Amino acid sequence: MSESPYNATITGKILITPDLMILRIRTDEPRKEFKAGQYTSIGLLASESRSPNSVMPLEQLPPDELIIRPYSIASAKHETQDFEFYISQVKSGQLTPRLFNLSLGRRIWLDTKILGIFTLNQTPKGKNIVMVATGTGLAPYISFLRSHINEHRDIKMAVLHGAGYPWDLGYYSELTFLDSIFQNFYYFPTLIKANDSWTGLRGYIQEHLENNLLEKVAGIPIDPEKTHFYLCGNPKMVASVSEFLSKFNYKKHTSKKPGSLHIEEY
Ligand SMILES: Cc1cc2nc3c(=O)[nH]c(=O)nc-3n(C[C@H](O)[C@H](O)[C@H](O)COP(=O)(O)OP(=O)(O)OC[C@H]3O[C@@H](n4cnc5c(N)ncnc54)[C@H](O)[C@@H]3O)c2cc1C
Numbered sequence: 001m002s003e004s005p006y007n008a009t010i011t012g013k014i015l016i017t018p019d020l021m022i023l024r025i026r027t028d029e030p031r032k033e034f035k036a037g038q039y040t041s042i043g044l045l046a047s048e049s050r051s052p053n054s055v056m057p058l059e060q061l062p063p064d065e066l067i068i069r070p071y072s073i074a075s076a077k078h079e080t081q082d083f084e085f086y087i088s089q090v091k092s093g094q095l096t097p098r099l100f101n102l103s104l105g106r107r108i109w110l111d112t113k114i115l116g117i118f119t120l121n122q123t124p125k126g127k128n129i130v131m132v133a134t135g136t137g138l139a140p141y142i143s144f145l146r147s148h149i150n151e152h153r154d155i156k157m158a159v160l161h162g163a164g165y166p167w168d169l170g171y172y173s174e175l176t177f178l179d180s181i182f183q184n185f186y187y188f189p190t191l192i193k194a195n196d197s198w199t200g201l202r203g204y205i206q207e208h209l210e211n212n213l214l215e216k217v218a219g220i221p222i223d224p225e226k227t228h229f230y231l232c233g234n235p236k237m238v239a240s241v242s243e244f245l246s247k248f249n250y251k252k253h254t255s256k257k258p259g260s261l262h263i264e265e266y
């Protein structure tokens with residue numbers, strides 16, 4: 001029998017909806033300290049069972065294949081052995097239906113490498129930080145806020161989170177709490193499918209940006225010299241918000257050319 005590739009254990013699983021969860025994983029060995037916003041890879045063998053509410057994909061994988069996908073880390077940067085992830089189930093996907101079927105105590109593979117240049121703490125000092133996400137694109141911002149919110153009292157920070165229904169707003173309590181205790185932090189959840197009981201913002205993120213919500217409510221100017229934007233999640237949101245910001249002369253940040261617009265697409 002071949003040796004198990006697994007090197008970590010499931011220590012927490014919070015189902016927010018049947019297709020959305022917070023997953024906590026403890027590695028057998030600690031990883032190196034990472035930067036808030038980075039990602040690592042999770043793996044499971046194809047022989048693991050799929051969740052009952054998934055759909056069989058067309059491609060059948062050999063049982064000994066390790067299915068590996070990247071996920072942004074939601075936990076704080078100093079937590080080098082206990083990792084948190086915010087994951088949505090792609091019903092016909094290979095890895096996520098197997099992840100959703102796991103219970104506490106089950107073994108799993110977590111990469112030893114932690115990668116990515118979508119790191120929020122490299123924003124030059126004194127610049128406001130606007131974090132825009134759809135769905136699970138919120139994960140890197142949770143890591144950033146847990147790691148750094150206390151060090152940034154001199155700037156303004158905002159999270160704009162787009163989702164469908166109120167129950168799709170993972171981390172709602174944590175972000176509402178931060179909004180209530182930090183005067184320089186603003187949380188703007190916006191929903192596109194909520195019924196009348198939702199009294200918060202509605203519609204797409206870009207509509208709120210066009211209506212100048214940030215300046216009006218938080219006093220945050222849309223100006224690349226003063227405010228850095230981070231976009232994470234759905235490629236359509238990333239494209240439309242990037243197009244809007246380009247009118248204000250925002251340039252995409254790359255490892256070779258610094259800019260005020262930082263992008264991670266899922
Ligand atoms: C840097 C990085 C960080 C990421 N972080 C996260 C994270 O924090 N949380 C998270 O949930 N995901 C994250 N992802 C996406 C993740 O890596 C997987 O692509 C996703 O979980 C689907 O994996 P799967 O094996 O279940 O589906 P696959 O077998 O890879 O895909 C099956 C099919 O579904 C389509 N598909 C893939 N993703 C989606 C989607 N999100 N919605 C609808 N259809 C899709 C594919 O095009 C494909 O046709 C990240 C991706 C990148 C590149």
